[in-house]
Amino acid sequence: MAPSKTSSVLTEVITNSKNAVVPGVEVANLASISHGRILRSSTITKTGKSKDKVTVNPSTISLKEEVYQPIDHTICFIKKLPPEILLTIVKTLDPVSSACFGLTFKAVYPHHRKVHGKVSLRNWFGDGAYQEYTKDGTMLANYLKDWVPSKLKYNYKERKFVTRKNFRRFIEEAREADGQQAYCDATIIYVGLSNRDYEQIQDRYMREVDKMGWDYEERPMLSPTVRQQERSQKWRKKNSG
Known part of the structure; x- marks a missing residue:
């Protein structure tokens, strides 16, 4: 909402x-x-x-x-x-709130574009607390999840809404990449073990990941880029005075 x-x-x-x-x-x-x-x-x-x-x-x-x-x-x-x-x-709203307001009130949208421009699905507001990039965080995509058709899911990697079929494929690829990374990390952390030992470490890691119930479209996002930080600072400075 x-x-x-x-x-x-x-x-x-x-x-x-x-x-x-x-x-x-x-x-x-x-x-x-x-x-x-x-x-x-x-x-x-x-x-x-x-x-x-x-x-x-x-x-x-x-x-x-x-x-x-x-x-x-x-x-x-x-x-x-x-x-x-x-x-x-x-003008009193942050870009994410303004985008949501513009989508619910057509007369607002031209003013939103004039003030905030095009807002990315991955845009957020705040000071960068990690909870803002996770489930129920402040990304515009999180607010739009209940508004888009139910057949679509948000793919955080591609930063767009995709069909459920494409999303399932993305999950499979993401889990495979996680497993491979866990195996490589194990060989660096635990030097000298057998391949079977590394496979067991990898399996334990993946079981823990699944047990935590991670939804891959809602995993913690990377820190904002320098350019995004500059935009955020520019917007706060513009609206603080």
Whole structure:
């Protein structure tokens, strides 16, 4: 799902829209939302009649009037925002959060591309803690796993989503490479053993790897390159002041 930072920004905008008229802001009450998909939308007018949506028009509604009337088990959903507000929101978000926001709100995406450019599936934010590169970390690919078709899996080596057939082949190749590396390491660490001993060490290593339940598409990533570090520092410096 989209990052919590994005949600907090939207919550603040939504909360403010309950008690004040924002020019150009279109809102609707949703009966329910499931997995990010809108199931049904409705609004209640001042006369109590139900409509599909309502556009807040500051020229026809007094600031003293009640614009938003909460309905049980519903939430306020923003349908439209002025470009200047969208741009302000995007500028407060990191590239990953902004990309997720842009994918859930089509009007945001042009502003996202203008501010952050093209964000790689492997992009992340933060100071480089290892947990950010593992399962449920902050890579854009991790956030998109629940959004892409179920037949696709993320291949961390190729840095793209692939079919399950291609992914199974990748796992087989990755496990074989791990086994060969374990065998070579054993000959360096334990000098003078027989081939059979090295094979046993290799087997024990692979059993431990499988026991840990490593998902090869979610294994710890390598440290960011110098270029990526420079981009991250440049972005933080730009948005800190």
